[in-house]
Amino acid sequence: MNHSVFRDLVPSYIENLTSEETNKQIENHMEQCENCRQYVKDMQEDLLVERNHEQKKEEKNVDYLKKVRSKNRKKIFIIVGSLLSIFIGVFFFFDQMWIADEDDIQTTVQQQGTTVTLSFKTKNNHRYVLPMSILYQNSIDEIIIYEKWNDFSEPARILEDGSNVTVTFLDENTLILFDGEEKKLTDEDKITIRYKNSTEEIKLKDLYNPKNK
Numbered sequence: 405m406n407h408s409v410f411r412d413l414v415p416s417y418i419e420n421l422t423s424e425e426t427n428k429q430i431e432n433h434m435e436q437c438e439n440c441r442q443y444v445k446d447m448q449e450d451l452l453v454e455r456n457h458e459q460k461k462e463e464k465n466v467d468y469l470k471k472v473r474s475k476n477r478k479k480i481f482i483i484v485g486s487l488l489s490i491f492i493g494v495f496f497f498f499d500q501m502w503i504a505d506e507d508d509i510q511t512t513v514q515q516q517g518t519t520v521t522l523s524f525k526t527k528n529n530h531r532y533v534l535p536m537s538i539l540y541q542n543s544i545d546e547i548i549i550y551e552k553w554n555d556f557s558e559p560a561r562i563l564e565d566g567s568n569v570t571v572t573f574l575d576e577n578t579l580i581l582f583d584g585e586e587k588k589l590t591d592e593d594k595i596t597i598r599y600k601n602s603t604e605e606i607k608l609k610d611l612y613n614p615k616n617k
């Protein structure tokens with residue numbers, strides 16, 4: 405089993421959805437490969453944290469995430485803002501946050517070369533925005549916009565970084581997926597931005613302007 409097949413199977417494996425035969429192969433690979441062993445460990449920890457915060461969260465949010473997860477069980481990963489916010493994030497971000505009202509959020513789209521950055525800012529003082537991206541088949545499927553009280557003295561700048569979501573294109577018809585593969589875009593490919601009582605859909609094709617390249 406190679407690393408990429410292994411990694412595709414890990415989400416199912418840690419949810420106990422894989423067959424005994426597959427489990428054997430996965431465990432064989434882990435014995436030989438330290439990177440993949442660590443990968444599984446990290447994902448298990450993420451899942452634990454996720455389960456833990458899920459229990460504490462508003463019933464509504466939990467219901468929503470459950471729905472998404474059971475729908476796309478094998479392919480869903482949830483990431484928080486930028487990589488940086490994952491590091492500091494899992495320990496305190498999930499505490500006391502709520503899905504933001506669309507009226508409270510200002511969204512800007514900026515393109516630099518082939519990278520498009522969606523930035524979310526709150527119009528309220530003493531809060532910050534935390535966009536949670538839900539990936540489906542290695543591209544962003546949905547972004548849930550959370551708000552949280554800014555009750556930490558230090559990380560204001562870090563939180564600022566965490567309020568961006570970036571999407572990289574090859575050209576106007578091609579998206580670069582998170583695993584580095586290319587995906588030809590159709591009009592059906594879009595990102596749904598989810599707020600408290602509303603959603604906004606953006607066609608991926610509309611995000612990228614070849615003239616700005």
Ligand SMILES: [Zn+2]
Nearest residue numbers: 407410437440
């Ligand atoms: Zn490996």
